[in-house]
Amino acid sequence: MGSLTVEEARERARLLDVTGYQVELDLDRGAQVFGSVTRIAFDCREPGAATFLDVRAVELGSVMLNGRELDPTTCVDGRLPLLDLAASNVVQVEATMAYRHDGEGLHRATDPADGNDYVYAMTFLDAAPTVFACFDQPDLKAPYEVQVRVPQDWSVLGNGAAKQVGPGEWALERTQPLATYFVTVCAGPWVSVRAEHRGIDLGWHARASVAAELREQVDELLEVTRDGLDYFERLFGIDYPFGPSYDQVLVPEFNAGAMENPGCVTYSEHALHRGAATLAQRRGRANTILHEMAHMWFGDLVTMRWWDDLWLNESFAEYMAHRAQEAIGRFEGAWAEFGISRKAWGYAAERRPSTHPVAANPAPDAASALQNFDGISYAKGACVLRQLIAYVDDGPFIAGVRDHLHDHAHGNADLADFLDAVGAASGLDLRSWAQAWLRSAGRDELAVEIETRQDEKTGEMIREARLWRTPPMGEWGELAADRPHALDIAGFTDGQQVWRIDVRALGDETLLPGLTGRPAPALVLPNAADLTWADVRLDAASAVHLPRQLPPLHDPLARVVTWVALADAVVQGATPPDLYLETLVAALPTERDSGVVAMLGRVAGSLATSYFADEQGARTRIARAGHLLLERLGDAQAADATEGVEAAERASLRLAALRIVASATDDVALLRTWLAGEGAADGLGADRDFGWLCLTALARLGAAGETQIEERLAADSSLDGHLAALAARAAIPTAAAKAQAWDVLVGRPEGGGASNSERLHTGLSFWRCPDLDLVRPYVPRYAQELPELAGVLGEYALGRVAEAAFPHAVTEAHTAEVIEAALQRPDLAAAVRRSFADGLADLRYALVSRSRY
Ligand SMILES: [Zn+2]
Incomplete structure (x- = not known):
């Protein structure tokens, strides 16, 4: 086409x-x-x-x-x-x-x-x-x-x-x-709930069968909507441009989180929570609402001229949503969430062959623009905007944004127009800055080197310190990047901040004279407030001390930067994966943010899949970390860890910990107890999603089958129940169940077969299997049959399914060979090629780590 x-x-x-x-x-x-x-x-x-x-x-x-x-x-x-x-x-x-x-x-x-x-x-x-x-x-x-x-x-x-x-x-x-x-x-x-805010007609709409959930949650949805409209109108100095109505519709089987259609935003209906939800889930939903709303001005009122500036829409909305969230103050921890989840997503994108400069990617045609629509466009772009603000200051930045929106209202503009507006407002020439940050791919590595001396009275002191910036090798071609970084560096010992300094790193080596004569801390953390975009390398001594130094550290951003740096080092083979789990068992129980807990569980789970030969052994340690958090939350004596944590956040942490344990444990008796809403899961008996989580875990362990899935489906005949049942079926470790699941995943019967969502849920669940012999034969079939879905699924849906169904669980050289051979096919759809190449790169990282540790 x-x-x-x-x-x-x-x-x-x-x-x-x-x-x-x-x-x-x-x-x-x-x-x-x-x-x-x-x-x-x-x-x-x-x-x-x-x-x-x-x-x-x-x-x-x-x-x-x-x-x-x-x-x-x-x-x-x-x-x-x-x-x-x-x-x-x-x-x-x-x-x-x-x-x-x-x-x-x-x-x-x-x-x-x-x-x-x-x-x-x-x-x-x-x-x-x-x-x-x-x-x-x-x-x-x-x-x-x-x-x-x-x-x-x-x-x-x-x-x-x-x-x-x-x-x-x-x-x-x-x-x-x-x-x-x-x-x-x-x-x-639709069921609709309508309201009004300063002359704007607001509406939230959802399927009739989720009317109860909508009515229960709509007050919060409306409050966030009102907060956001007030904030952005004030910030941009322009009234909401698409009045008089602002409808928000929760739609089924949506590929993205949401879409910023002016006056009528569509959301994946997963934004509506079916059971217990953590504060982090509610924070994430508020963030999506604010993100789409920011687009009403940037993207919708002023639209990119061509798809090569799609990133600027997304970077801007991503940045503005977090900024708004912090300013509004309804949920805490917006930037911590950004660090642990969005930045980690973008960092992973930078490690893959599909990475690209933030801007100036040629989008020779519309379809190719979609291939650059990833963690770079969103997360890296937003970080680059934060660096731009550090460079020009916030006042001139916002003045430039206002001018830009005003000058191009209801029209189109491009990156040069935007930079001109911010440049004019700040009086700075942004060309070299833009060149360095926007037109090159990859991350600089940042590491602090400290030389110390022993002082009789005061202990180990810093004699000299410097920050090393190592740009990535120039494999992305023409321009070697010379990125200026605005960041801070902090030192911590036993949770106490020993010092913190602001740094402007303008070259590869930056001396840090401000640290000379200061005490040498146990943990030295570059980018402690998470302001810049970099591959933060912990020095060897800091890394080794993490299981002891991270638990008492209370600074939420410093914790996030540490977790992400540790995972990064593990993935890239620089640190043994064992250190991640050791740190997880020690420090997860002291986490105070349910969003961070959920992400740590997810990262640990994917490391268990690919980085450990004894996968269940790794998962048992993850479950142990979850159990320890539950214990700590239940233990009134352990006030040190949860002191100052509000009741709602305690409940959220508890829910996040239960989910981690349920998806990692092989304790069948425990899962059955929790499925019944008993034991630690007391109160979750009616939570359909948690029930499906437990049942899928049981199915995977061979302790539940079609009968139990049918029973549960009878009690939850919703669309989500139907999708969860597909995932549970795909997890059953029998040849027959895998064969059936495979048909859902790649089948193309008359009429098109399964929907995008059905294939996605099946693909996410298919490979994780206690007996790899059952799924190994599907590796060549994945390489052969998945590309044939091109034309059955649109490019966007196809890419998502290809990525979700990648056989990471079969971390073997043979898998890499099969994918490599498939990449030679000249007829691969761009979305499939990208998913294959990126999956292969991830797989190779895991193979290197396995051979090393
Ligand atoms: Zn967006």
Whole structure:
């Protein structure tokens, strides 16, 4: 399928000025197809010239250009030529389009709980032409008037405020100019909760079968929404640009966390908690709400000109969401969460072959832009913005942002415009800064070297200290990066901060005279406040002391930086994986943030999968760390560790610890007790997700099977229950169960087979198996059959499934050989190639570590 190239987009933007869209969708034609009529008014700067329209229909009906009929068979590969344009034109396209089941285009899902169907449009990144005919590129913005026909018991939501105009007939208010990839319509028998905030109509919407959860949680969702609107309007000095309505819709089987459609944000409905949720989960959800809201200004009001600046949208929203969260103060620990989860994600991306500079990645066509949409775009980009703020100061930065938003409102802009605005506001020339931070890939390694002397009275003192910055080898080509870092360095002994200094590192070697004569601490931590983006290397003495030095350390950011540096060193083979587990057992019980606990459990779990020959032995140690945290929380005497921790956070820590133990333990009796909501899991008996976690663990251990899964499914017939049952089935360690799961994962029966979510849940659960002989034969099948899903799944969904289903559990040289051979295939979809290459790199790291330790 051809993808729009940047040259084609530039030419079309030069030629056309699109003045308005009218779209009519008929969603009352059954479960397979829908009707789509589009009328586009546009001007052409060169009358007589030709262009083309993007449309991907099942059947193209009549096509009219300026009153004359065009031959629909001239539409080839999604492009309909429009010849001999007038100065002002109207094109009208009638088409029959197909619903999709991969979370892209117009996705249709059936709720197994009540049989209701729901439909939503996800037109990002280039799926709009599968919903309506359009000039599909980000810089041809235009206002939309949308009408939708639906079954009579449905309601409709979209970018413009929705109004019912007849039985089953809905009209959306004319919008501000929108890029095609923002256009959405959500239809179905939604339950809706509405409110108002300073003249903005707020709505939260979800499937009918989760009405109870929505009503229970909606107050918090609305409060975060109101806080966010107030904060961003104040910060940017511009009112919410897409009023009067701001709808937020929780939709099923969504590929991303959320999508910032102006006026109508769509969220993965996992944002709605089905059972007990930790404070960190609620904090994460608030963060997503604020992230999408930040896009209303940056991304939606001012939109990138071409996809190569997609990163700036995401970096900006990522940074702004955390900033807003800290300012609003509803949940603590926004930046700690950023460090342990988002930065760790980006750091992992930097270790892989698919890493790339933050900016200036050529996106020769729309599809290739998607390949750069990763932890670099989000987390590294946000860190780079924090470095930019450290460089220019916050006042000028915000002044530049305001100017930028104001100058390009309802239009498009690019990175150069943004840097010009911040440069003008700060009076600084940002070219060399941008060159260093934005146009090179990889992380600098930062390490502190300390020479000490023994003092009779005061003990070991620092004689000389320096910070070493080692840029990555120049394998990314043309430019060796010379990144200036703003950071701090802190020293800790037994949890006490001995000293802390701010540093501007402008070269590879920075002397630290401020430390001379100060005491030598047990733990020296570069980047202690987690401000910069770097591969933080702990010196050998600090690393060895971690099991003793980390538990008493209370500074949350310093803890996070230490955990991430330790995991980084283990993954890269510089530190024995055993030290991670030893530190985990010692220090997890002293964690105070449930989000950090959850991430540590996840990291330890993935290390157990790949880095330990005795996987269950490693998991037993992880479970022990979880048990120790539970004990500590239950032990009123151990006030030292949990002193000052609020009751809600204690409950959150407890829940996070229970989840860690449940997914790591091989104690069947314990899992059965917890599944019944007894013992330490007292009170979680009705928690469906925790129940599925325990049952999947039991299934994996061969202690539960189809009967128990069916029983549980009968009590939880929801969509999530259905997906959890697939994961539980995929975990059963029998040849028959694995064969069935495999069919779900890669099957392509008539009609397309499993949905994106069904494949994803199966893939995540498939490989972890107490008997690797059962799954080993599937390694070559993965390499052979997964690429064949291209075309069944859209590129985005395909990449996610390929990554989730990568056979990390079979950490063997043979697996690497099989994937390597598969990479030679010339016909791999870009998303599959990337997942294979990255998975292979991860696998090789694990193999090196295993051979070393
Ligand atoms: Zn975003």
